[in-house]
Amino acid sequence: MSKDITQSGAADAPLASELFHANVYKPNQGRIVRQLTALAIFVIVGLGCWRLYGFLPTLMENAILARSIAGVLLAAGLWFGFRVVNWPRFADFLIAVEAEMNKVTWPSKDELKRAAVVVIFTIFFLAITLFAFDVIWQFIFSTLRVTS
Template sequence: MQLYIYKRGQGYHTRLWTSLACFALACWGCYRLSEMLTMTGNPWIEYMVPAAVLAGLSWLIYSVQNKPNFADFLIESEGELKKVSWSSRAQIIASTMIVISVVVIISLLLGAVDIGFRSMFEYVFKIYS
């Protein structure tokens, strides 16, 4: 049982936020467990069992974060995200407006086709009924 950080300093932000998200999820789960154990009426069970589970999950999160395969994946992910050329605010607004316009135009065309088919089928059913 050795306390070390695999490739210390690499992928810092990715590891940090992944660990924090997993820990927040574990905290929420232990809180819900504590709520379920209130019916026992024993405060030791109500609080110590979730605390022990949280301690175990914290150790698991630490262990998984330091596995070479997982840590290398997070390090490489952060490296790839640094290579991304992010769009400017103006480009994002322009692209969003184009997408919204295309969606509105296509929905209007599909609505018109739907109304046309409905009218045609109503006409056909009136003639043959």
């Protein structure tokens, strides 16, 4: 009973209170999706700080201060990325996503090739059809002198 209350209470905790903990929420569940989500956040934060680091020296004369600002923001962003994937609400969502992805039946290589050929043929056929309609309507409108 107390375990249910603790888990439901943890799931309702706001993100601001979770930022100052170092624990990992349900560490054995949804690992792949959580790691990929954290990696995506880390890449976004890293690219943003790199861009900021390239831009700050034009605004500031002190290069050490510019590096320090970019470094502090990088560290804060990486910590935020780690904590947000361990925030109970978001972690439960990612765990559910991984569970649903495991239920998906993926096509075989042959089915994938056949489907790709069908899609490419359909797109090619529609492109030719739209081009033909465009040429026909352009001829009709120019014959009627609606367009020049």
